[in-house]
Amino acid sequence: MNVALLWLTKLYLRSIEGKFVRVEVVRLLGEEDQEVVVFSSDKSPLLGQVTFFRTTIVHESALRTKHLLDYVIAHETGHKKQWYGYFIYPLMIVCVFAAFSWILASVWSLLASIIYMNPSSLLGTFFGLVFAVLSLAILGLYSWALELNADFYAIRKLGLQAFLDALADAPKPHKRSFYLRAIIFMIHPPASVTIRVYHWTHRKP
Numbered sequence: 171m172n173v174a175l176l177w178l179t180k181l182y183l184r185s186i187e188g189k190f191v192r193v194e195v196v197r198l199l200g201e202e203d204q205e206v207v208v209f210s211s212d213k214s215p216l217l218g219q220v221t222f223f224r225t226t227i228v229h230e231s232a233l234r235t236k237h238l239l240d241y242v243i244a245h246e247t248g249h250k251k252q253w254y255g256y257f258i259y260p261l262m263i264v265c266v267f268a269a270f271s272w273i274l275a276s277v278w279s280l281l282a283s284i285i286y287m288n289p290s291s292l293l294g295t296f297f298g299l300v301f302a303v304l305s306l307a308i309l310g311l312y313s314w315a316l317e318l319n320a321d322f323y324a325i326r327k328l329g330l331q332a333f334l335d336a337l338a339d340a341p342k343p344h345k346r347s348f349y350l351r352a353i354i355f356m357i358h359p360p361a362s363v364t365i366r367v368y369h370w371t372h373r374k375p
Contacts, residue, residue: 218242220249241336248323265309272302310356
């Protein structure tokens with residue numbers, strides 16, 4: 171890994187309160203050797219991630235078993251093959267801005283209904299909240315599609331049983347706030363959903 175990419179990766183790790191541990195070379199079946207950055211963090215819920223500049227970071231807890239490490243590497247390799255994954259960044263900006271704007275509009279409508287004693291303004295509050303939720307739902311659905319695709323790549327590489335074994339080996343998360351749980355749910359489908367969708371999309375005719 172060249173110096174510039176390593177520096178950018180370390181900078182990103184600091185932004186998520188992670189600590190650089192080392193660079194490690196890993197191999198995935200049927201793929202070339204690749205360098206990943208191992209990091210530690212008590213707060214980050216991530217086991218792995220492909221950064222904006224296409225480096226792979228792996229939490230040190232993912233190295234606890236071979237099943238888990240293979241899954242994390244396969245999942246992140248799946249993300250690297252998603253050329254359309256970059257669209258998540260402009261989509262995030264647009265959807266978050268739209269949701270924020272709709273929430274402001276709904277609050278204004280609520281205030282207007284109180285100030286001007288006009289109950290019909292409450293309809294604007296309702297629609298503002300609906301469109302705010304829809305804006306975030308669009309972002310969530312696109313993120314779910316990316317994550318499902320990466321998990322399906324991992325399952326194809328490792329097999330369904332190895333995928334299930336990796337989930338069993340994953341460290342149990344510490345108690346998380348409702349806010350963090352909501353964000354994680356919005357960007358990544360639960361494993362049960364992944365397995366059901368995989369069975370549904372790969373069922374025999």
